[in-house]
Amino acid sequence: MSGEVSLNCQVGRERMSVTGGNQVAYVLIEARPSSAVAQARMPLNFALVLDHSGSMKGAKLQSVKEAVKLVINHMAPTDIVSVVIFDDNVRVIVPAQAASDKMGLGSAVDSIREGGGTAMSLGMSVGLTELRKHASPAMVNRMILLTDGVTYGDPDRCRRIADDAGASGIGIYPLGIGADWDEDLLDNIGQRSSGMPAEFIRRPEDALGLFQRQLQSAEAVSVRNAQLTVRLPSGVTPKKSVKVLPIISEQSQNTLSDRQVMVSFGDLERDTPQATLVELLVEPKPAGTFRVAQAELSYEVPGRGEEKVRSDAIVTFTNETVPPEEANPVVLNFVEKANAHRLVTKVLDEYKKTGKVTTRLHPNVTRILDPETQRLLDQVSAGGSISAEDVKSIGNKTRKLTQRFDE
Amino acid sequence: MAVVCSQGHSNPDGSAFCDECGERLDMTAAPSAGVPAAPVAPTPVTPPAPAAAASPRLIIQSDNAVVDLRGKSEALVGREDPVSNVYPDVDMTPHNGEEGGVSRIHAKILINGNQYMLEDQNSTNSTFVNRQKLAPKTPTPIKDGDELRFGRVVTIFRTS
Numbered sequence: 069m070s071g072e073v074s075l076n077c078q079v080g081r082e083r084m085s086v087t088g089g090n091q092v093a094y095v096l097i098e099a100r101p102s103s104a105v106a107q108a109r110m111p112l113n114f115a116l117v118l119d120h121s122g123s124m125k126g127a128k129l130q131s132v133k134e135a136v137k138l139v140i141n142h143m144a145p146t147d148i149v150s151v152v153i154f155d156d157n158v159r160v161i162v163p164a165q166a167a168s169d170k171m172g173l174g175s176a177v178d179s180i181r182e183g184g185g186t187a188m189s190l191g192m193s194v195g196l197t198e199l200r201k202h203a204s205p206a207m208v209n210r211m212i213l214l215t216d217g218v219t220y221g222d223p224d225r226c227r228r229i230a231d232d233a234g235a236s237g238i239g240i241y242p243l244g245i246g247a248d249w250d251e252d253l254l255d256n257i258g259q260r261s262s263g264m265p266a267e268f269i270r271r272p273e274d275a276l277g278l279f280q281r282q283l284q285s286a287e288a289v290s291v292r293n294a295q296l297t298v299r300l301p302s303g304v305t306p307k308k309s310v311k312v313l314p315i316i317s318e319q320s321q322n323t324l325s326d327r328q329v330m331v332s333f334g335d336l337e338r339d340t341p342q343a344t345l346v347e348l349l350v351e352p353k354p355a356g357t358f359r360v361a362q363a364e365l366s367y368e369v370p371g372r373g374e375e376k377v378r379s380d381a382i383v384t385f386t387n388e389t390v391p392p393e394e395a396n397p398v399v400l401n402f403v404e405k406a407n408a409h410r411l412v413t414k415v416l417d418e419y420k421k422t423g424k425v426t427t428r429l430h431p432n433v434t435r436i437l438d439p440e441t442q443r444l445l446d447q448v449s450a451g452g453s454i455s456a457e458d459v460k461s462i463g464n465k466t467r468k469l470t471q472r473f474d475e
Numbered sequence: 476m477a478v479v480c481s482q483g484h485s486n487p488d489g490s491a492f493c494d495e496c497g498e499r500l501d502m503t504a505a506p507s508a509g510v511p512a513a514p515v516a517p518t519p520v521t522p523p524a525p526a527a528a529a530s531p532r533l534i535i536q537s538d539n540a541v542v543d544l545r546g547k548s549e550a551l552v553g554r555e556d557p558v559s560n561v562y563p564d565v566d567m568t569p570h571n572g573e574e575g576g577v578s579r580i581h582a583k584i585l586i587n588g589n590q591y592m593l594e595d596q597n598s599t600n601s602t603f604v605n606r607q608k609l610a611p612k613t614p615t616p617i618k619d620g621d622e623l624r625f626g627r628v629v630t631i632f633r634t635s
Contacts, residue, residue: 404499407491
């Protein structure tokens with residue numbers, strides 16, 4: 069039986085004028101776990117991979133240890149947990165085991181001391197080994213990866229491990245603490261493994277809440293390994309594809325072939341819809357009704373195997389002039405926010421590379437940002453400088469634009 | 476076919492926002508009037524567009540630069556050369572005009588109300604409308620959406 073997930077396509081404009089030229093069509097594709105889905109919580113298989121390099125000394129390491137103990141305390145006794153720490157070496161503090169001996173696990177975590185440099189791939193690779201001991205399609209298999217710094221000499225190895233993890237159904241959820249971590253690398257690790265881009269722990273006291281949220285999100289998983297395929301008829305090509313829910317993340321152009329767009333949704337959590345916005349270029353069409361895209365979502369239901377659900381995106385071409393008010397406001401709202409995210413990311417990338425910003429953003433981009441972000445962007449546009457923490461904070465807030473309810 | 480934002484960035488019809496600067500664009504693409512730019516496409520039979528306030532301009536494809544032709548009755552397309560005292564209205568020098576084979580005096584756009592003509596001025600590398608080569612010194616009607624090519628420099632002519 070399917071029906072665990074509903075899939076819904078909405079187009080930017082249901083009617084478009086016959087113009088004799090190419091036109092852009094926006095399609096929003098949303099996957100939503102239905103309320104009928106079994107409320108049973110899937111067992112968790114967690115590896116907590118922690119940076120304990122010298123720079124973690126003090127409040128950072130202390131609050132991370134408290135947060136890890138809290139996560140372990142809240143896990144079910146039948147869940148599996150492992151704890152791996154790395155500097156330029158790696159050590160398994162807790163080998164993969166049932167999270168039942170809370171006391172013993174807690175004192176193992178307490179024994180962590182700071183020291184050494186940062187070689188993240190070592191930690192990731194050993195964490196993956198611990199996860200694989202128990203990993204199964206019936207469990208939520210996740211690596212929580214925490215670091216405060218830049219890894220030296222092994223970012224490519226980190227990316228390869230992320231690919232391996234993704235291929236075995238293990239998502240990596242990176243957490244960056246402080247100002248020095250490499251957000252491009254951590255985001256990339258999250259996305260490649262079908263986990264999430266990095267979360268920013270701005271102050272040590274925020275660690276508790278963020279670790280707790282990792283646990284809650286894993287406990288809400290209802291179907292696994294969701295893969296969206298958007299097939300396009302001839303005369304329709306993809307221009308862009310952007311994940312817009314739960315957070316905004318642009319897809320690299322190489323996932324767009326001429327005839328289809330593939331998006332990995334990973335685990336679907338109860339009450340958390342996932343959505344992708346696809347921008348299509350439609351070649352001239354005569355008057356009539358056409359399917360411009362067909363979306364198919366495949367996913368795994370624990371204990372039952374793979375299921376599929378489909379939805380079509382339909383546009384009617386007409387010889388009349390279609391007034392702009394006919395555009396779907398929900399779709400346009402996502403288009404606007406994805407656009408703002410893309411341009412703000414462009415500004416930040418330029419600033420990180422050159423220390424200057426030449427891209428001029430139109431006021432209707434900046435107006436949807438929060439006042440602090442607006443002020444910081446004005447500052448860099450005027451030739452001023454902002455801190456590395458500010459850059460991370462803007463990036464983190466901008467990708468959450470679609471979570472804000474407005475208008 | 477393209478919509479151009481106030482900073483001159485060109486975007487495909489139906490775009491909601493400018494790709495370059497994020498400006499909100501008007502998504503309404505007017506139904507086609509006359510022959511589409513591609514000569515192979517079938518010609519939809521539709522009445523001509525109402526005479527709106529025309530703002531003739533050239534959009535240079537390589538860099539999306541927009542050259543405004545409003546208020547002119549004649550516009551020279553070429554390359555500036557102070558030595559021979561040539562100062563074209565549309566100077567292709569900053570748009571790779573020299574490498575693109577644009578002559579100093581290459582072609583003229585003639586504007587009379589809502590009527591537009593293009594006349595090649597015996598250029599070395601010829602002038603093309605929708606890939607059709609023009610005979611020298613022979614004014615040829617052009618309209619909104621036509622692709623005008625000067626040597627190897629491709630532009631789109633827009634009036635609306």
